[in-house]
Amino acid sequence: MRKTPVCVVGLGLIGGSLMRAAQAAGRDVFGYNRSVEGVEAARFDGYDATTRLDEALTRAAETGALIVLAVPVPALGLMLAHVRSTAPHCPLTDVTSVKGAVLEEVGRAGLLDRFVGGHPMTGTAQSGWTAGDARLFVDAPWVVSVDDHVDPEVWTEVTALALDCHAVVVPARSDEHDRAAATISHLPHLFAEALAATAGEVPLAFALAAGSFRDGTRVAATAPNLVRAMCEANADELLPVLDESLRLLTHARDQLAHHRSVAQLVEAGHSARARYDSFSRPDIVGIAVGAHGWRDELAAAGRAGGVIRSALPNRDSRG
Amino acid sequence: MRKTPVCVVGLGLIGGSLMRAAQAAGRDVFGYNRSVEGVEAARFDGYDATTRLDEALTRAAETGALIVLAVPVPALGLMLAHVRSTAPHCPLTDVTSVKGAVLEEVGRAGLLDRFVGGHPMTGTAQSGWTAGDARLFVDAPWVVSVDDHVDPEVWTEVTALALDCHAVVVPARSDEHDRAAATISHLPHLFAEALAATAGEVPLAFALAAGSFRDGTRVAATAPNLVRAMCEANADELLPVLDESLRLLTHARDQLAHHRSVAQLVEAGHSARARYDSFSRPDIVGIAVGAHGWRDELAAAGRAGGVIRSALPNRDSRG
Numbered sequence A, B: 001m002r003k004t005p006v007c008v009v010g011l012g013l014i015g016g017s018l019m020r021a022a023q024a025a026g027r028d029v030f031g032y033n034r035s036v037e038g039v040e041a042a043r044f045d046g047y048d049a050t051t052r053l054d055e056a057l058t059r060a061a062e063t064g065a066l067i068v069l070a071v072p073v074p075a076l077g078l079m080l081a082h083v084r085s086t087a088p089h090c091p092l093t094d095v096t097s098v099k100g101a102v103l104e105e106v107g108r109a110g111l112l113d114r115f116v117g118g119h120p121m122t123g124t125a126q127s128g129w130t131a132g133d134a135r136l137f138v139d140a141p142w143v144v145s146v147d148d149h150v151d152p153e154v155w156t157e158v159t160a161l162a163l164d165c166h167a168v169v170v171p172a173r174s175d176e177h178d179r180a181a182a183t184i185s186h187l188p189h190l191f192a193e194a195l196a197a198t199a200g201e202v203p204l205a206f207a208l209a210a211g212s213f214r215d216g217t218r219v220a221a222t223a224p225n226l227v228r229a230m231c232e233a234n235a236d237e238l239l240p241v242l243d244e245s246l247r248l249l250t251h252a253r254d255q256l257a258h259h260r261s262v263a264q265l266v267e268a269g270h271s272a273r274a275r276y277d278s279f280s281r282p283d284i285v286g287i288a289v290g291a292h293g294w295r296d297e298l299a300a301a302g303r304a305g306g307v308i309r310s311a312l313p314n315r316d317s318r319g
Helices: A013-024 A036-044 A053-063 A073-086 A099-108 A152-164 A174-200 A211-221 A224-233 A235-259 A263-277 A294-303 B013-024 B036-044 B053-063 B073-086 B099-108 B152-164 B174-200 B211-221 B224-233 B235-259 B263-277 B294-303
Strands: A006-009 A029-032 A066-069 A092-094 A118-120 A141-145 A168-172 B006-009 B029-032 B048-050 B066-069 B092-094 B118-120 B141-145 B168-172
Touching: A006 A013, A006 A053, A013 A029, A013 A036, A013 A152, A029 A053, A053 A073, A066 A073, A066 A152, A073 A099, A092 A152, A099 A141, A099 A174, A118 A152, A141 A152, A141 A174, A152 A168, A168 A174, A168 A294, A174 A211, A174 A224, A174 A235, A174 B174, A174 B211, A174 B235, A174 B263, A211 B174, A211 B211, A211 B263, A224 A235, A224 B263, A235 A263, A235 B174, A235 B235, A263 B174, A263 B211, A263 B224, B006 B013, B006 B053, B013 B029, B013 B036, B013 B152, B029 B053, B036 B048, B053 B073, B066 B073, B066 B152, B073 B099, B092 B152, B099 B141, B099 B174, B118 B152, B141 B152, B141 B174, B152 B168, B168 B174, B168 B294, B174 B211, B174 B224, B174 B235, B224 B235, B235 B263
Parallel strands: A006 A029, A006 A066, A066 A092, A141 A168, B006 B029, B006 B066, B029 B048, B066 B092, B141 B168
Antiparallel strands: A118 A141, B118 B141
């Protein structure tokens, strides 16, 4: 069976890597990039790229391509307006790290019924076409949304693309993705910044610093604009988990001041970390895409650590 | 010149390693341990150990040995009372991770004039004589206190022992050591516990967790009783740095809630981490132990990252 063509909108690190990986998997791939430099670099490497968005989207509409939005969040609205007018019936996904905000934009553009959000959880410090790599997604978790509106056929298309890129698919609701990303990525970044900034004011701290300080502040070396972009775009989900962690620390502070004990926080933290260390990643099996309750079942399986490493059956499959 | 003998009080991981390292450096070393098992294990390995504290301290007094207190903090008071009655004129040091509390105990025992606190910043997860290793201190920072009361001759003795163990000596005031240790070790532990505990309550968090979460929670895997012991023993210094970090995080939280910006915290953290990455460890030179203002000069040099890798001249040295 002929694989669905892919139209990549935005040929930066993620979009450019995806173009390479999908073509390596035997797909017809073509793409749009705003800058002439990016397009020329992609063409030089033998890829089919254009600076003309309407040309790319018209071709997507004609070939029934899966459109992948790989532009920064601020550019999404404009891209969606073009998709709406030129290729409204194509299956549509994105690769953005915040899923709730994208869902709202897509809803405003009236394109929800053909949209399934995605987030390949990988990256490097570099950016642009030349930083791309067909192997960027190998074994990386790639979240594919299972929100209530999601169409089984489009979901299967997006999952197939992620698997073609050799990622492992984690099915998740957009809101749960955003809350989890706030907890395991954005909050650790803020904690690292606070640790480093606190130590910066204490004489002798750097002179005695060793392993626990180096580990605890490693991500404070990330470029400030990247840290700001991800924390600020996910503010609605970051605030409640930041509040919860501040509540835990403030309680520990009071216990230490009044009872010279940090027992409660230390026991809770140690026990959670032990659960994380024993967390397993089983393959998700036995769920048919499109069958009754399939979205909730996939969300529950992803929450429990389950991943998809090869295509799931759909409700029409035999056996 | 004959090296000063060493009397090690407590033959656990640190005391036992110190006994091995000092003997390997050509010193006469003898020691006391409370448990028969520890003493028998040390003797089996060819070391001079006894369960009789008075015997060890009498011998220390007769030979003018440097006494090293290597017992847990709760046992210090009892040991100091014995030193006071049997060997009050011997040079005296310790290897405890909290320096202010030890200084107070030593002051109460009336032994300040012969005491210089020490803290070799190393260790393993194991404990007891059998876990010891003559090479435990190689290249490790070993803080030697330069508090106002410190006698130049005793300071030189303690530094010489640390250098015989192949450590690098960081001169520091006890209060500055404790504040720095709170900042670069105890605070990162509490942050790691809070991150892990927060994530433990968020569905999907463990499923998506990657590098920044793993790094940020690594030390939450430490045994809870060890984390509690170090945080609670240093509560007076830990509370102000915990308050400062909570102030930074709470301010960032309010900025994020009201202005959707974490710019201030992120810039401060990134800049502090960059300063840490470029922090150098120059050799301390040009300070004569016992010369006018030597303690303040050494404290300032240690604060600036300076370390001692070979014996400093004393005020009577020529040239």
